[in-house]
Amino acid sequence: MCGIAGLIHRGATGDVGREMTAMLQSMKHRGPDSTGYALYGKPHGQELVVRFKLAEGAEMSQGFDIHRQVKERRDEVDRRLAELGATILAAEAATEYAFRYRIAFEGDRRRLANYVEDVDGAEILSMGLGLELIKDLGDAAQVAGQYHLKGFVGTHALGHTRMATESDVDIRSAHPYWAYPFADVAVVHNGQLTNYWNGRRALERRGHRFVSNCDSELIAVYLADRMAQGAKLKDAMTDSIAELDGVFTYLVATSDSLGMAKDVMAAKPMVLYESDRFIALASEEVAIRSIFPHEIDTFDPYEGDVRVWQS
Amino acid sequence: MALMTKASDSGMHTEQLAGRTQQRFFRPEEEARFTYPHAFEVDFARRAEIDAADLEPTQINLKLRELMGQGHGTIVLKNPGAKHGIAVGILNRLNLEIQGSLGYFGCGLIDGPNIRITGRVGWSCAENMMAGTVVIEKNAGSTFGAAMRGGDLVCKGDVGARVGIDMKGGTILIGGRAGAFCGFMMQRGRMVILGDAGKNLGDSMYDGTIYVGGSIAGLGVDAVPGEITDVEADWLERKLKLYGLAAPNGVRKLQKIVAGRQLWNYDNLEPAEKKLIL
Numbered sequence: 001m002c003g004i005a006g007l008i009h010r011g012a013t014g015d016v017g018r019e020m021t022a023m024l025q026s027m028k029h030r031g032p033d034s035t036g037y038a039l040y041g042k043p044h045g046q047e048l049v050v051r052f053k054l055a056e057g058a059e060m061s062q063g064f065d066i067h068r069q070v071k072e073r074r075d076e077v078d079r080r081l082a083e084l085g086a087t088i089l090a091a092e093a094a095t096e097y098a099f100r101y102r103i104a105f106e107g108d109r110r111r112l113a114n115y116v117e118d119v120d121g122a123e124i125l126s127m128g129l130g131l132e133l134i135k136d137l138g139d140a141a142q143v144a145g146q147y148h149l150k151g152f153v154g155t156h157a158l159g160h161t162r163m164a165t166e167s168d169v170d171i172r173s174a175h176p177y178w179a180y181p182f183a184d185v186a187v188v189h190n191g192q193l194t195n196y197w198n199g200r201r202a203l204e205r206r207g208h209r210f211v212s213n214c215d216s217e218l219i220a221v222y223l224a225d226r227m228a229q230g231a232k233l234k235d236a237m238t239d240s241i242a243e244l245d246g247v248f249t250y251l252v253a254t255s256d257s258l259g260m261a262k263d264v265m266a267a268k269p270m271v272l273y274e275s276d277r278f279i280a281l282a283s284e285e286v287a288i289r290s291i292f293p294h295e296i297d298t299f300d301p302y303e304g305d306v307r308v309w310q311s
Numbered sequence: 312m313a314l315m316t317k318a319s320d321s322g323m324h325t326e327q328l329a330g331r332t333q334q335r336f337f338r339p340e341e342e343a344r345f346t347y348p349h350a351f352e353v354d355f356a357r358r359a360e361i362d363a364a365d366l367e368p369t370q371i372n373l374k375l376r377e378l379m380g381q382g383h384g385t386i387v388l389k390n391p392g393a394k395h396g397i398a399v400g401i402l403n404r405l406n407l408e409i410q411g412s413l414g415y416f417g418c419g420l421i422d423g424p425n426i427r428i429t430g431r432v433g434w435s436c437a438e439n440m441m442a443g444t445v446v447i448e449k450n451a452g453s454t455f456g457a458a459m460r461g462g463d464l465v466c467k468g469d470v471g472a473r474v475g476i477d478m479k480g481g482t483i484l485i486g487g488r489a490g491a492f493c494g495f496m497m498q499r500g501r502m503v504i505l506g507d508a509g510k511n512l513g514d515s516m517y518d519g520t521i522y523v524g525g526s527i528a529g530l531g532v533d534a535v536p537g538e539i540t541d542v543e544a545d546w547l548e549r550k551l552k553l554y555g556l557a558a559p560n561g562v563r564k565l566q567k568i569v570a571g572r573q574l575w576n577y578d579n580l581e582p583a584e585k586k587l588i589l
Contacts (some may be wrong), residue, residue: 285393300471
């Protein structure tokens with residue numbers, strides 16, 4: 001089942017960390033396995049924010065050597081960043097195994113991502129000017145507390161509460177997915193894709209990499225591929241309705257926009273609140289009510305619907 | 312018999328049942344056999360309010376039952392907060408006003424109450440409704456009135472997909488548009504969509520009637536156009552007026568959709584039975 005949510009402040013910033021936490025926590029019953037956020041803060045020039053992990057949380061309590069291994073992996077990441085010409089402006093350890101770096105880098109981002117991910121256990125969760133992608137096991141309150149998200153101010157956000165059905169309960173299989181190697185593009189999904197393996201093989205032949213066996217990752221990579229060929233976000237999403245097989249509703253965010261797409265069967269739920277200043281979407285209205293306790297008008301988008309809003 | 316003829320004329324049920332299938336009708340003298348536990352005698356003049364802001368769905372439903380058990384026949388429920396499964400399993404007369412919106416499975420399995428909801432409802436509102444009325448002032452989610460058997464279910468705004476899926480009776484009225492697969496495997500009853508209808512309307516419907524005021528994106532398998540009779544037109548006029556609705560160009564301009572009956576398999580023999588005979 002899984003719950004997805006999105007919000008965007010139009011022409012303004014807001015307390016998106018707190019708002020998304022409230023939305024996701026109210027949908028905890030849709031998926032208690034893991035929770036993820038794609039939060040869009042204010043960019044600082046061309047500085048890149050890189051969120052990455054060097055181990056799964058569960059690994060940290062196993063084995064005798066994991067702490068030393070993570071330290072060595074981090075040293076190696078730092079070395080490889082420097083080797084490719086990236087300057088680390090700030091480095092934070094969000095947890096023992098997840099890190100947030102601000103870097104200055106003007107080179108090839110795909111090469112940078114590939115080189116860092118070549119380090120054993122390393123996975124780049126996101127790389128962008130405004131995007132910060134955080135995901136971990138547990139509900140929204142746990143993850144928000146662990147990563148100090150409630151004070152996060154930004155323009156828009158995506159969120160996901162996961163009930164694992166087709167892949168493992170781990171950070172790798174949690175949503176959102178970054179649309180590697182596109183900076184600032186992230187996807188959350190509710191549903192099942194039945195042509196996942198065919199789609200994955202086709203995209204891998206085109207040089208894309210997958211970090212998990214989760215069908216939802218296909219959407220992020222598919223959109224990245226279409227945009228790499230010059231398609232606009234909305235056009236890529238419209239194409240996805242015909243090319244992705246299965247039942248799905250997904251949300252995608254870029255540096256300045258938020259979009260939603262629903263399959264032709266309308267088999268997965270989505271409730272939408274739309275005003276001049278604010279857009280909120282969620283699998284259940286109870287999530288929208290968690291940030292709008294007063295009476296508002298909401299509705300269900302229809303089958304095959306694709307919508308994109310600008311911040 | 313006259314009543315049955317009128318019902319058939321207005322499209323309530325048209326199938327000719329034969330063989331092992333039998334039509335059974337409730338008789339007044341059998342009333343005692345059809346009483347429910349947790350069905351209360353209530354007085355409409357006795358009014359109560361519930362503030363649901365800090366209550367869980369189970370607590371809200373238990374509070375409703377408690378008030379009905381005390382004889383309250385008019386209840387106002389405030390701040391429902393789109394919570395799920397509210398006002399379900401009410402099996403007696405009741406005037407219930409819900410001030411706000413409901414989440415999933417609101418008003419399901421009801422038999423008799425009159426419910427008005429000032430906000431929106433989520434998926435599967437009034438699923439398996441047996442009798443009474445449910446009126447939603449705003450929009451509704453998908454699978455609205457799924458497997459409904461009786462009563463009037465009204466949404467004055469837009470509704471999602473699969474309205475009246477597996478519907479077995481009663482009436483669904485929609486003031487706005489509706490999504491795909493409405494009336495899927497519908498078996499009886501009537502559905503009126505005053506706005507546009509999505510694709511695959513009436514797919515695999517066995518019986519019942521669908522009326523559409525706007526455009527139809529596409530008919531489903533075995534759904535075909537029909538002709539509106541005078542009895543139906545009269546019924547539509549009165550029914551819509553009852554809830555403050557009106558067909559955009561008059562009831563005579565509504566498109567009527569019925570089963571083509573090419574998929575009927577009533578009273579077919581089971582494979583094992585066929586072997587015995589053949």
